Amino acid sequence: MTQRSQFRFTRSRHVPGLTMLRAAMSDFSYDRHAHEEYAFGVTLAGRQDFFSGGEYHRSRPGTIIEFNPDEVHDGQAGGNDTLDYVMLYADPAQLAPLFASAAGRESASQFRAAETLIHDGALRGEILDLARRIDTDTGSRIDQEYALYRIAARLVQRTGNLDEDVSTGRTDKLLERAKTFIHAHAEHDISLEEISQAAHLSKYHFLRLFRRQFGITPHQYVLNCRINAARSALDAGHELNDVVGRYGFADLSHFNRRFKRIYGMTPRQYQRNVIV
Structure with a gap:
């Protein structure tokens, strides 16, 4: 059966870590996952229904969708019309x-947007x-960098007063330790026991807190990190078969299924179709 949904990734030739996705979805739905990048998108036609931040959202034409790094979400077309949208993925660095x-403060470098759905004509235009x-592929590096700066500046402007320091609770800090451990060991066969120990939590307490905080299980998060790392390896030109083994997938078929649930195409299709 021919898949009617279409996905096209284009990497910026000028700004490292900046990628555009143009997607048309009708017969596809994303699994819950998270990206290591910031994601800024605009719904162009149809409606996008998705879960993020512990609640369900509906994005209609003209609406902006914003995901912070590591923010769990899924997505699918809502209603009978084809969902058409564009998404930018930008490296936090x-x-x-x-x-x-934009904020005039170094501490704002770790900015996280509070809104998931945004109605802002200026930001949509940027x-x-x-x-x-x-x-x-128009403009120079400085042109694209400045365009990215205008997006960042508009997000900061919408936030208003950034002088208030939001302290992270003890539980958040412990879970961040777990996430750091998972990212550092993406190529290893780590256990739930090892992850919970890294967070200084009992295994059962850790499981409950992690799912409540991030909306997915630690196992799903580990798998998501491996797929993201594998995608980065493919971007860097590594051989597909080497990537499969390095990140713990049983075989190419297993990797294909998991990768497609997040990127809408198989790893081999991604390698062929991503435009540099």
């Missing part, structure tokens, strides 16, 4: 100095402008 500069520049 690229955005950190832009957020800090996102679509940068997506167009990547898609058509």
Whole structure:
């Protein structure tokens, strides 16, 4: 059966870690997953229904969707119309100095947007402008960097007063230790016991807290990290068969199934179709 949904990734030739996705979805739904990048998207047609931040959302044409790094979400077309949308994925390392500069404070480099669905014509225009520049490969590096800065500046402007320091509770800090451990051991066959020990929590307490905080189980999060790491390896030109073994997938078929649930295509299709 021919899949009617279409996905096209285009990497910026000028700004490292900046990628555009243009998607048309009708017969596909994403599994719950998270990206290591910031994601800024605009729904162009149809409706996108998705879970994020512990609740369900509906994004209609013209609405902006924003995901912070490691923010768990899924997605599918809502209603009978094809969902058409564009999404930008930006490396946090690229955005950190832009957020800090826009806020006038170095501590703002770790900025996290509080809104998932945003109605803002100026911000929508900036996102679509940068997506167009990547898609058509127009402008220089400085042009695309400045377009990304305008997105960062608008997000900071919407937040208002950034002087208030939001302290992270003890539970959040312990779970962040677990996430750091998982990322550092993406190539290893780690156990739930090892992860919970890294967080200084009992295994059962850890399981309950992790799922309540992030919306997925630690096992799902580990798998998600491995798929993200595998995608980065494919971007760097590593052989597909080497990537399968390195990140703990049983075989290519297993990797294909998992990868497609997040990126809408198989790893081999991704390698062939991603535009540099």
